[in-house]
Amino acid sequence: MTAKQSSWLIPAAVFANNAVADEMRLNMTKGVTDISASVYDLHMIIFYICCVIGIVVFGIMFWSIIHHRKSKGVKPANFHESTKVEILWTAIPFVILIAMAFPATKTLIEMEDTSDADLTVQVTGSQWKWHYRYFEHELDYYSLLATPQAEIRNERAKSANYLLEVDRPLVIPTGQKVRFLITSDDVIHSWWVPEFAIKKDANPGFINEAWTRVNEPGIYRGQCAELCGKDHGFMPIVVIAKEPAEFKKWMAEQTAIAKQAKEEEQKLLAMNMSMEELMTLGEKAYMANCAACHQANGQGIPGVFPALKDSAIALGDVKQHIDIVVNGRAGTAMQGYGKQLGLKDLAAIVTYERNAWGNNTGDAVQAAAINEFLAGK
Amino acid sequence: MSTTNLNADNHAEEHHGAPSGIMRWLLTTNHKDIGSLYLLFSLLMFFIGGGMAMVIRAELFQPGLQIVEPDFFNQMTTVHGLIMVFGAVMPAFVGLANWMVPMMIGAPDMALPRMNNWSFWILPFAFLILLMSLFMEGGGPNFGWTFYAPLSTTYSNDSTALFVFSVHIMGISSIMGAINVIVTIFNLRAPGMTFMKMPLFVWTWLITAFLLIAVMPVLAGAVTMVLTDKYFLTSFFSAAGGGDPVMFQHIFWFFGHPEVYIMILPAFGIISQIVPTFSRKKLFGYSSMVYATASIALLSFVVWAHHMFTTGMPLAGELFFMYCTMLISVPTGVKVFNWVATMWRGSLTFEVPMMFSIAFIVLFTIGGFSGLMLAITPADFQYHDTYFVVAHFHYVLVTGAIFSIMAGAYYWLPKWTGYMFDEKLAKAHFWLSLVSVNVLFFPMHFVGLAGMPRRIPDYATQFADFNAVISIGGFAFGLSQLLFVAVVYKCIKGGEKATDQVWEGAEGLEWEVPSPAPYHTFETPPDIK
Numbered sequence: 035m036t037a038k039q040s041s042w043l044i045p046a047a048v049f050a051n052n053a054v055a056d057e058m059r060l061n062m063t064k065g066v067t068d069i070s071a072s073v074y075d076l077h078m079i080i081f082y083i084c085c086v087i088g089i090v091v092f093g094i095m096f097w098s099i100i101h102h103r104k105s106k107g108v109k110p111a112n113f114h115e116s117t118k119v120e121i122l123w124t125a126i127p128f129v130i131l132i133a134m135a136f137p138a139t140k141t142l143i144e145m146e147d148t149s150d151a152d153l154t155v156q157v158t159g160s161q162w163k164w165h166y167r168y169f170e171h172e173l174d175y176y177s178l179l180a181t182p183q184a185e186i187r188n189e190r191a192k193s194a195n196y197l198l199e200v201d202r203p204l205v206i207p208t209g210q211k212v213r214f215l216i217t218s219d220d221v222i223h224s225w226w227v228p229e230f231a232i233k234k235d236a237n238p239g240f241i242n243e244a245w246t247r248v249n250e251p252g253i254y255r256g257q258c259a260e261l262c263g264k265d266h267g268f269m270p271i272v273v274i275a276k277e278p279a280e281f282k283k284w285m286a287e288q289t290a291i292a293k294q295a296k297e298e299e300q301k302l303l304a305m306n307m308s309m310e311e312l313m314t315l316g317e318k319a320y321m322a323n324c325a326a327c328h329q330a331n332g333q334g335i336p337g338v339f340p341a342l343k344d345s346a347i348a349l350g351d352v353k354q355h356i357d358i359v360v361n362g363r364a365g366t367a368m369q370g371y372g373k374q375l376g377l378k379d380l381a382a383i384v385t386y387e388r389n390a391w392g393n394n395t396g397d398a399v400q401a402a403a404i405n406e407f408l409a410g411k
Numbered sequence: 412m413s414t415t416n417l418n419a420d421n422h423a424e425e426h427h428g429a430p431s432g433i434m435r436w437l438l439t440t441n442h443k444d445i446g447s448l449y450l451l452f453s454l455l456m457f458f459i460g461g462g463m464a465m466v467i468r469a470e471l472f473q474p475g476l477q478i479v480e481p482d483f484f485n486q487m488t489t490v491h492g493l494i495m496v497f498g499a500v501m502p503a504f505v506g507l508a509n510w511m512v513p514m515m516i517g518a519p520d521m522a523l524p525r526m527n528n529w530s531f532w533i534l535p536f537a538f539l540i541l542l543m544s545l546f547m548e549g550g551g552p553n554f555g556w557t558f559y560a561p562l563s564t565t566y567s568n569d570s571t572a573l574f575v576f577s578v579h580i581m582g583i584s585s586i587m588g589a590i591n592v593i594v595t596i597f598n599l600r601a602p603g604m605t606f607m608k609m610p611l612f613v614w615t616w617l618i619t620a621f622l623l624i625a626v627m628p629v630l631a632g633a634v635t636m637v638l639t640d641k642y643f644l645t646s647f648f649s650a651a652g653g654g655d656p657v658m659f660q661h662i663f664w665f666f667g668h669p670e671v672y673i674m675i676l677p678a679f680g681i682i683s684q685i686v687p688t689f690s691r692k693k694l695f696g697y698s699s700m701v702y703a704t705a706s707i708a709l710l711s712f713v714v715w716a717h718h719m720f721t722t723g724m725p726l727a728g729e730l731f732f733m734y735c736t737m738l739i740s741v742p743t744g745v746k747v748f749n750w751v752a753t754m755w756r757g758s759l760t761f762e763v764p765m766m767f768s769i770a771f772i773v774l775f776t777i778g779g780f781s782g783l784m785l786a787i788t789p790a791d792f793q794y795h796d797t798y799f800v801v802a803h804f805h806y807v808l809v810t811g812a813i814f815s816i817m818a819g820a821y822y823w824l825p826k827w828t829g830y831m832f833d834e835k836l837a838k839a840h841f842w843l844s845l846v847s848v849n850v851l852f853f854p855m856h857f858v859g860l861a862g863m864p865r866r867i868p869d870y871a872t873q874f875a876d877f878n879a880v881i882s883i884g885g886f887a888f889g890l891s892q893l894l895f896v897a898v899v900y901k902c903i904k905g906g907e908k909a910t911d912q913v914w915e916g917a918e919g920l921e922w923e924v925p926s927p928a929p930y931h932t933f934e935t936p937p938d939i940k
Contacts, residue, residue, distance in 0.1 A: 234721055259797070365733055
């Protein structure tokens with residue numbers, strides 16, 4: 035966990051200048067959308083109602099505690115029922131509740147209206163990262179925690195956005211209605227950005243809808259809100275809202291980069307990487323994608339995540355090994371990495387797993403082999 | 412009636428003498444012995460579950476990972492929840508019911524004494540299984556006490572089967588306990604003890620027992636489906652096989668919401684016994700208290716999905732569950748108003764049970780307020796799964812349920828042991844608990860609103876100051892509870908002799924028998940005026 039991870043810091047540093055993040059807050063955020071503002075208002079109204087009721091009820095009680103003491107020689111009164119009073123204090127709260135239900139209902143109806151969106155983003159949670167796919171554009175990518183392990187393990191000072199920084203944030207335009215289609219690849223996650231007042235569960239096999247229209251450009255941070263296993267606390271969400279023109283520019287750049295990357299990958303097929311290159315790249319990719327479960331030392335967590343060191347898969351048939359890495363293993367926590375990693379990374383990971391920690395198979399698996407496997411089925 | 416029969420039985424037992432030593436406790440069918448067993452067991456569980464809370468708070472004292480790994484942290488939150496709900500709070504109420512219900516209705520014992528013995532003695536095994544699973548390879552249950560699928564099925568570790576069986580045993584125990592309470596109240600009331608003359612503790616327990624019988628089988632169904640999904644290739648909760656993970660939550664919370672009332676209705680009963688005693692005035696609005704309890708119980712069956720607003724329910728569903736949930740605050744409010752009206756123009760004294768009761772009324776109401784806030788669906792989207800929720804349910808369960816248990820324990824301790832407890836020590840316990848519990852739970856509202864999710868082992872730095880304060884409150888609250896053990900121990904050993912009535916304003920059948928209550932009470936039914 036030393037020099038190799040410093041490459042993680044570059045994207046982290048880019049977004050580490052948000053001074054607001056360190057400020058201590060006591061109350062719910064007003065957020066940056068009309069919806070989040072009305073949610074905040076609802077929160078404050080109901081809070082004040084509770085305060086008033088509390089002051090009245092506790093006031094009467096403490097009056098009694100102070101004045102109706104035996105030590106002051108008070109003789110107890112005899113009354114012990116009154117239907118009139120009972121009806122009164124059933125009816126008054128009832129009326130307050132009805133008054134409260136109206137604005138709550140109105141806001142809720144607005145929140146659930148996902149029609150007429152300008153842009154649609156599919157949000158997919160998996161252990162323990164988010165994946166974003168723009169429906170109207172040729173662009174999709176994973177978004178992972180960017181805080182280095184050294185900060186989490188207290189080996190280095192914590193940066194300003196500790197645990198709230200990712201390698202590739204979601205980017206959306208301001209002023210436009212953005213619809214989110216939220217789902218999951220494995221367990222239930224929950225996509226939460228407080229500034230948008232959106233919290234929606236990502237359920238495997240089902241799609242939930244949410245929407246936002248952000249008023250101000252900025253960087254907005256959230257976290258997974260539903261317990262999703264070991265690293266539930268380590269899958270933050272970062273959304274950057276840009277002016278529509280800037281968003282357009284960003285989108286053009288990103289789609290061009292994605293296209294170029296695909297083309298380069300095709301070229302790669304003809305090239306052979308050296309064992310050393312594969313191992314170096316493999317270690318980096320393994321740490322980023324595999325080590326959370328199988329651990330940096332390849333020994334897994336007994337009874338939960340299997341060891342790769344001396345394992346039958348890593349020492350056995352290469353095809354079978356590639357198959358598990360690419361497609362995952364149904365019915366277990368092992369997900370398929372075929373669609374989230376490039377051919378080069380996949381090849382490097384398989385090579386690394388077959389040659390690290392004393393797994394001395396000597397196999398150098400090339401990108402072409404992965405491509406062959408993918409084409410083969 | 413069968414009174415003569417029971418008398419004959421008791422008589423025979425006295426002749427041979429109760430077995431002594433450990434066999435007395437293993438074989439006992441006496442409601443007082445079984446009540447004591449339940450109470451001591453729940454106290455032990457309170458400290459084991461509390462120890463886990465200390466681990467959680469130690470890890471959260473500072474940002475970063477210091478003491479435990481995230482997976483073990485999740486095991487701690489999970490088992491802490493399970494132990495406190497099923498091991499501490501519920502058995503404590505069953506223990507109080509065992510001791511007090513027969514004495515309050517003028518019955519010689521519980522109606523089904525052998526089943527009573529069994530329903531207690533399977534409990535230690537349930538918790539032994541649960542606790543031992545923590546030492547398995549791969550660790551114990553780590554999916555939260557709510558064990559949402561598929562985290563608890565496809566993605567869980569090998570201890571899940573042990574978790575399922577331990578919950579099954581707890582459920583069987585609870586169902587048997589509930590049947591016993593219902594049969595006792597229906598059949599063994601002394602002549603003249605009509606339903607509307609029963610003390611409120613008896614009423615609330617009767618209603619609680621019906622809730623238990625209604626929902627514990629639902630929990631059993633949920634854990635069984637988790638078991639078959641994990642080990643026998645069914646797909647109740649897996650979309651890939653035609654199931655639905657959200658259905659798990661519907662089933663779980665159909666159990667889970669009545670469950671939270673199972674843990675608070677008997678508390679209402681205890682407070683309704685104590686407040687009139689120390690106000691020297693009859694309980695205000697007895698019948699409306701009974702009706703309010705019954706309406707809370709009925710409403711509890713139609714609000715479960717307010718735990719699931721973020722799962723993507725249709726709008727109509729969200730509205731229905733929001734309105735029903737808001738409605739619950741009406742009967743709950745009635746209860747609070749009635750307690751205040753009972754105190755109004757009473758002649759108040761502030762012995763330890765009363766102090767805990769007043770703290771209960773104030774702090775439980777604060778928990779009720781945050782509950783009302785959580786009912787507002789759009790706002791719930793911001794509160795859900797944050798520390799605001801953690802603050803809410805700890806206010807209703809710790810300063811609610813547990814404070815009421817403490818109040819009840821102090822109220823009846825002299826009747827159980829025959830001695831007054833050390834009041835100085837008990838007052839120290841009260842004040843230390845009151846202050847530390849608020850240092851512990853009140854700031855959780857703030858960190859929750861500021862955006863800290865629950866069930867995370869590490870957090871962003873802006874939450875650091877409050878978390879340090881919360882942890883200090885937690886350690887202080889944990890340590891303060893040792894005073895309670897000291898008070899109880901001293902009170903069992905001796906002290907000032909308690910009178911039969913114990914408290915000046917106390918009324919009811921339990922105060923007419925000697926202190927300590929003899930091994931058998933009301934072998935001939937009392938006269939009810």
